[in-house]
Amino acid sequence: MMNLTCSDRERIFEDGTPAEWAALEAHASGCPACAEELRAWKSLSVVAQELREHTESPALWGRIESALAEEDARNAGRAQRRRWFSFLQNIPLGWQTIAAGALVLVLTISAGWIYIHPLDRGSDGDKSLLRSAALKNVESAEAAYIQAIDKLASEASSQLDNPATPLLANYHEKLMLLDSAIAELRAQAGLNPSNAQLRYQLLAMYQEKQRALEEVLEVKQR
Amino acid sequence: MGTMGLALPWEARIPSAARERGTRVEPSEHLAGGPNPAAMDPTTEDAALAAGCLSGDLRAYERLYGMHGARMKNLARNLLGNPMDAEDAVQETFLKVQRSIAGFRGQSSFVTWTYRILINTCYDARRSRLRKKEIANDDSSESPRPEPRASVAHPSLRMALERALASLTRHQRDVFLLYEVQGFRHAEIAGMLEITETASKNTLFQAKKNLRQLLEPPRSSSAEAR
Helix, strand or coil: CCCCCCCHEEEHHHHHHHHHHHHHHHHCCEEEEEHHHHHHHHHHHHHHHHHHHCCCCCCHHHHHHHHHHHHHHHHHHHHHHHCCHHHHHHHCCCCCHHHHHHHHHHHHHHHHHHHHHHHHHHHHHHHHHHHHHHHHHHHHHHHHHHHHHHHHHHHHHHHHHHCCHHHHHHHHHHHEEEEEEEHHHHHHHHCCCCCCHHHHHHHHHHHHHHHHHHHHHHHHHH | CCCCCCCHHHHHHHHHHHHCCCCCCCCCHHHCCCCCCCCCCCCHHHHHHHHHHHHHHHHHHHHHHHHHHHHHHEEEEEEEECHHHHHHHHHHHHHHHHHHHHCCCCCCCHHHHHHHHHHHHHHHHHHHHHHHHCEEEEEHHHHHCCCCCCCCCCCCHHHHHHHHHHHHHHHHHHHHHHHHHHCCCCHHHHHHHHHHHHHHHHHHHHHHHHHEEEEECHHHHHHHHC
């Protein structure tokens, strides 16, 4: 048995070998101070057991299992997405650089083209819009005008359907010719709606018809 | 020489069978899952667990939980102070193991590595909880607030120890809990806390010295009692 003194006690508490601990126990049997220190030191280890509480938690494993499975599914999704780009790994870095450079070049040229050309395309587009808007205005005005003339024609229809005088019979014949010409011009304008010349001729025909109807109504008033 | 102000007589506190320096039960004796039915070599078992978890086998995680779940929860409980937070920490630890198992290089054992993650997770949880509660007091920010436990033999003794533990430094508390409560060896603790084995021994010595002072009644009252 090795010999110990009280001064060895703390060193053994910190890092003593089993043999040194046995020697300390032997020493403590004849040394009240070391016996008390040894008892107090060991009692800490016993008290520590009060904090040990290894209770089973069956529900906890269920929670953990679900969380692990969810994480696994998320990882599988991420791996799937990575596989889409996995072909890049087989292409040498030099080729990848060239491809990236070519892509940048194409994008730069495209951007330059778009920057230069939008003014021309924009002005064409604007003209086209204006033309469409002008045509729409003409057509709506024409429709209103035709409606007004038709209203005039309905007022004069009683005299024209059964002309009482040779003058009214002439107006009747003139209006029939005008209607025929108007129908022909409208058919041509339908085929070529942006032809301004046809529109002017059509307008002249309507104005002529309007004058003829007004004269018929004047005859009626007399 | 003063005595520790503990409620139990000496005979009750130190079982005769445990009159060895540690009086502690060695880890293999108190694993939550009891004795290993397969009686596999610990190193092989550890490697098998690591390989199973690496391959994403849920049964390996279940085995890890079966072997260490209760002990992990107990350690988390002692670090965090309540069982709910402890369970969250254990769950988070398993998720972190799953996320980072590919980076496990085997420099320590797989179980040691898992406990290291658990300890860090507990301290992260404590920091997060303290931020939320905006506790300004340094003392309370350093120590967990233990909740009553279901059943303990000596509640006053345990409460006194918990209060005393709260006054220790983080490292002292960690080493004391890992060695004296959870029953790990210094070599394992060194791996978990990334310190040397000597530092672990020294820290435990300092922790116990401080605990003795904290648990010892004032000398005057002790003298009067005599």
